[in-house]
């Protein structure tokens with residue numbers, strides 16, 4: 001535990017250097033690698049995020065409609081859907097999807113490279129693994145997590161619209177205007193800030209655990225599980241802390 | 249000052265290792281190892297499986313830090329060196345890992361091209377030519393487009409050797425370059441190693457089990473001990489000196505004799521094989537089965 005924490009903070013320190021100092025010392029970010037990772041980490045997670053966000057939007061609308069109908073206040077359904085999605089659910093659910101799909105694969109990939117001596121080989125070829133492997137994954141994650149979250153918000157809103165339009169018989173214009181009425185720019189900012197924080201947590205945890213794998217193929221399997229568990233816990237805790245921060 | 253050291257064979261010392269100690273937990277894997285490698289040497293490290301040969305190489309290339317002791321490469325102390333300086337130094341040596349360690353995400357040719365792309369200003373056409381040449385040297389012409397997962401273990405080894413030699417480094421480390429190769433390929437790789445030292449004037453450090461290779465290419469040899477001599481050099485010298493070495497474990501190793509001389513470790517190993525037990529206790533069928 002203490003060793004793992006030390007490894008984690010060592011990685012974060014290195015990462016800061018390679019993100020912000022190294023580019024000014026003639027070691028620029030590797031844009032090509034970053035694009036490849038954007039596709040792997042971000043684009044490939046789109047279908048699953050979409051499906052999940054859609055179901056969440058639908059369920060939110062149905063659940064709130066069931067409650068609000070008792071008060072004859074179903075006009076508030078669009079606002080409820082949009083504000084829950086933007087501030088809470090879209091960032092969190094997207095993070096969960098990305099952990100399961102991309103965080104785990106980052107850990108498995110780096111862990112495999114570690115046990116097959118590929119990381120050491122990079123070092124010996126004087127190609128720093130931080131620059132070759134870690135920075136591209138970090139950038140890709142920090143770019144794609146907020147983008148995926150925005151995308152999830154739209155898809156989730158579409159899910160809410162399905163119920164509002166076909167079951168509650170709202171017009172599309174009514175749904176959109178009411179959905180936006182209760183959303184402030186601040187909410188969007190908080191949602192995106194959360195997703196950015198989640199992205200940083202997920203990718204640094206995945207990389208740290210992956211780079212420190214030992215014990216062959218079995219070790220890689222264990223590390224992948226650990227990466228998912230630790231990332232999920234960290235994201236849920238961070239979410240609570242951030243929500244509390246903006247609540248008070 | 250080539251003659252100032254008694255064991256100098258060819259030129260100035262390229263590698264100087266002094267009282268190197270490395271523990272993993274309570275296990276002493278390297279226990280006071282000292283030697284020098286001189287320019288132009290083909291320096292062979294031999295010894296039984298698990299005696300710490302790969303670990304020793306890892307210390308020489310600076311990816312592992314010793315518990316104590318000193319390692320100088322090209323006259324520079326690497327055990328306390330900062331990452332950036334170490335990276336500069338690494339441009340001057342190549343390493344062939346025991347597993348090959350080709351990057352799985354790249355093709356064989358891309359693996360060989362990688363050091364050239366990263367560390368030279370050569371244009372793409374020239375890099376292509378060099379890669380073709382390097383692959384030809386290790387007998388892999390026509391396999392450049394394949395992924396490492398699509399070629400055999402021996403081919404991986406040779407591709408990795410081509411990568412280690414891509415920049416024509418003056419110092420090459422090679423961890424069991426001929427393990428898993430057929431006799432012909434072994435001869436090809438040995439010849440390549442010899443050509444490095446004789447034609448290019450490089451210095452080579454080779455770990456190998458293959459006694460034919462040892463005496464074909466080695467100019468200086470050390471042998472690491474096992475059992476009670478774990479982590480210590482039990483013999484060093486020229487091939488002739490090693491061949492005539494009085495240490496029973498050395499003779500046993502050279503002759504591939506399971507009984508060996510009176511050496512404890514050899515004796516122990518032999519009995520363990522016969523009785524099916526090792527230092528951690530008896531192998532028990534149920535214990536093994538219950539683990540899976």
Ligand SMILES: Nc1ncnc2c1ncn2[C@@H]1O[C@H](COP(=O)(O)OP(=O)(O)O)[C@@H](O)[C@H]1O
Pocket residue numbers: 272277295296297298299300301302303304
């Ligand atoms: N990272 C490590 N952690 C713990 N023990 C290790 C590690 N690397 C090597 N060892 C131990 O060091 C000993 C020597 O290993 P190695 O250098 O790979 O042997 P070989 O001579 O076969 O190349 C073995 O007993 C191995 O278990």
Ligand SMILES: [Mg+2]
Pocket residue numbers: 301302303346423
């Ligand atoms: Mg080895």
